Amino acid sequence: MSYNFKTIRPVMPAKDMINVILSKTQRKTPTVVHPGYDISRIRGFYMRKVKFTQETIHEKIDTILQDFPKLDDIHPFYADLINVLYDKDHYKLALGHVHACRNVIDNIAKDYCRLLKYGDSLYRCKMLKRAALGRMCTTLKKLTSSLNYLDEVRKHLSRMPAINPFERTLLVTGFPNVGKSSFVNNITNANLDVQPYPFTTQNLYVGHTDYNFVRWQVIDTPGVLDHSLSERNPIEMQAITALAHLKACIMFFLDISETCSYSIDQQIALFKDLKPLFKNKPLLLVMTKIDIKKFEQLDPIDQQKLQDVIQSENVFYSQLSNKSGEGIALVKEKACGLLNEWRQNLKPEQLTGGNPNLLREESILQGVYIAQPKRVNQKRMPVIPQVMGKLNRPTLKDVQEQNGGAGVFSFPLQEHFLLENPDWKYDAVPEIMDGKNIGDFVDADILQRLEELEKEEEMMDQAEIEDPEEDEREEMLLNTRDQINKKREMIKEEHHMKMKQQVKLHRPNLEDAKEDFAKKGIDTTFLEQRAQKFAAKKVLQKQKRQQQSSDDSDDNDMDIEGNDRNQRKGRDALSRSRSRLREISRSRSRGNKKVLTAQEQAMERMSKKIQRRRRNEAKAGDGDTKIDCKMPKHLFTGKSGIGKQSRR
Numbered sequence: 001m002s003y004n005f006k007t008i009r010p011v012m013p014a015k016d017m018i019n020v021i022l023s024k025t026q027r028k029t030p031t032v033v034h035p036g037y038d039i040s041r042i043r044g045f046y047m048r049k050v051k052f053t054q055e056t057i058h059e060k061i062d063t064i065l066q067d068f069p070k071l072d073d074i075h076p077f078y079a080d081l082i083n084v085l086y087d088k089d090h091y092k093l094a095l096g097h098v099h100a101c102r103n104v105i106d107n108i109a110k111d112y113c114r115l116l117k118y119g120d121s122l123y124r125c126k127m128l129k130r131a132a133l134g135r136m137c138t139t140l141k142k143l144t145s146s147l148n149y150l151d152e153v154r155k156h157l158s159r160m161p162a163i164n165p166f167e168r169t170l171l172v173t174g175f176p177n178v179g180k181s182s183f184v185n186n187i188t189n190a191n192l193d194v195q196p197y198p199f200t201t202q203n204l205y206v207g208h209t210d211y212n213f214v215r216w217q218v219i220d221t222p223g224v225l226d227h228s229l230s231e232r233n234p235i236e237m238q239a240i241t242a243l244a245h246l247k248a249c250i251m252f253f254l255d256i257s258e259t260c261s262y263s264i265d266q267q268i269a270l271f272k273d274l275k276p277l278f279k280n281k282p283l284l285l286v287m288t289k290i291d292i293k294k295f296e297q298l299d300p301i302d303q304q305k306l307q308d309v310i311q312s313e314n315v316f317y318s319q320l321s322n323k324s325g326e327g328i329a330l331v332k333e334k335a336c337g338l339l340n341e342w343r344q345n346l347k348p349e350q351l352t353g354g355n356p357n358l359l360r361e362e363s364i365l366q367g368v369y370i371a372q373p374k375r376v377n378q379k380r381m382p383v384i385p386q387v388m389g390k391l392n393r394p395t396l397k398d399v400q401e402q403n404g405g406a407g408v409f410s411f412p413l414q415e416h417f418l419l420e421n422p423d424w425k426y427d428a429v430p431e432i433m434d435g436k437n438i439g440d441f442v443d444a445d446i447l448q449r450l451e452e453l454e455k456e457e458e459m460m461d462q463a464e465i466e467d468p469e470e471d472e473r474e475e476m477l478l479n480t481r482d483q484i485n486k487k488r489e490m491i492k493e494e495h496h497m498k499m500k501q502q503v504k505l506h507r508p509n510l511e512d513a514k515e516d517f518a519k520k521g522i523d524t525t526f527l528e529q530r531a532q533k534f535a536a537k538k539v540l541q542k543q544k545r546q547q548q549s550s551d552d553s554d555d556n557d558m559d560i561e562g563n564d565r566n567q568r569k570g571r572d573a574l575s576r577s578r579s580r581l582r583e584i585s586r587s588r589s590r591g592n593k594k595v596l597t598a599q600e601q602a603m604e605r606m607s608k609k610i611q612r613r614r615r616n617e618a619k620a621g622d623g624d625t626k627i628d629c630k631m632p633k634h635l636f637t638g639k640s641g642i643g644k645q646s647r648r
């Protein structure tokens, strides 16, 4: 049996389970009966529904019963651990309750199927089915507390380390804060929490290490205090359970520096107290924190006490320091050696608990001899062939040292080349690029020709410097440019002056004209009449324009009434802000009063073209009004007769 409790499936709460089961029944056996059907067909249909519900519940409860370990079947270590953590009676009661409910539900289904056989109408059959499902659900509802408890147990079990009771095991125990977890961290990859206060470790933890080509599990336990069994709390009891049941090498850790805040006397008392649990098992007393205080530095009385314990109990002992690493490997080796020795006296069946895989592994290991090289403490001198002694010439290394050492001197490797003709040894190796020999492209007198070219260029430069005509031409050009610039500036300034001197035209107004005419002795009444006539005409024109615009807005908003000027102004502003498309359609509705510009016509054509395809297909567009169905018929008919709000 593998003790991997992570595979236990989650336990549903009773309420969820009822929902799932009823939904499944509804889905798998949909209602397909009518009053006109033959009664045997109606009976058969409802019987099927009841049986289906019972089978689903049976299945669900069976998975729970199979997944949870039975205390009588599992290793006593796990049985005791479950007892310590979850209380054996409570655990058994919960599983028993679930089991009993399964039987009750089976019986309910059987009874109602029998009654359904005598159902004389669709209504009676339906009511019987309803009663059967109702009773089954009520029975399930009573499981609420048991199912919740089982789910909590499952969560805790899934977090428990996978300890194999039949594997080679080192079990670390002792007072809290003595360095147990530090040791397990040092020899395995468990990465446990280490803190300078007691009861850091509150559960069992497991790490793995290799020794002698085999995997070993190292179990870290919570610290144990020195008091009677009945006073021990569940945290300590986990350690006691492991000590009692696992066939492991027990490593009792004793902090001789007393920095764990427990004296040596207290620790010895605990050791003696736990002694019955170590019976018939390999035991190693480990003195820790020797970096703070060594055994030899202890008080002679304490030393004597420890010696007495070791001699009287006949135990092996060792010392280590988790800080400096001193003695850790030795302690591990010693503990593993002790357990191996002890296991040799046991039969393979006892060690493996009848597990065929472990049994095979064990028998192979017992039959295999692993040869180890003998380690003799002798010095191995370098072996130099005798021929080397006879040679009387410097070695390559000597040559290198003489010529400036490594990096400066490079060995003449050419002398070792094996070529067809030994004369070729020191030939230059051609450099090849893109499949061509670079040497073929080298021009021997290229440098000479380059020099000639450079000389020629120099001579030409000098000849240019000496040419006086060139200077004159350049000077003339510069002068002409200055003259042009000056002239341009002058023209600009003249233009400015002209603009400033222009006389402003004076337009006489009515008053000026009257004065002028009066001076000349002309009657001015006709002037006033003309001015009044113009003013009246202007006012009329203005009113006409306003009237027109109000007509426009009336066409647009038929429901707006009243002659309030301000309101009309607002509406005008509103109509101005409307889109061009709307304006076009309005103008059309007024019987082509407005002549459309070419641009407006183009826009109208484009909008028509866009809408044509959708109009032809007669489909609803994004702009069409849509009312979603508020009461879908299939969800609101049939099944909610007795005041039920939630539908399935």
Ligand SMILES: Nc1nc2c(ncn2[C@@H]2O[C@H](COP(=O)(O)OP(=O)(O)OP(=O)(O)O)[C@@H](O)[C@H]2O)c(=O)[nH]1
Binding pocket: 175, 176, 177, 178, 179, 180, 181, 182, 183, 193, 194, 195, 196, 197, 198, 199, 200, 201, 202, 221, 222, 223, 288, 289, 290, 291, 292, 320, 321, 322, 323, 324
């Ligand atoms: N100087 C010294 N300190 C050590 C040594 N081993 C452990 N400690 C310190 O002792 C403290 C407790 O170490 P843990 O390994 O957590 O002890 P524990 O026995 O697992 O404690 P609990 O989990 O509480 O039972 C830590 O602060 C360690 O740093 C050691 O060899 N030398």
Ligand SMILES: [Mg+2]
Binding pocket: 180, 181, 182, 193, 194, 200, 201, 220
């Ligand atoms: Mg610890």
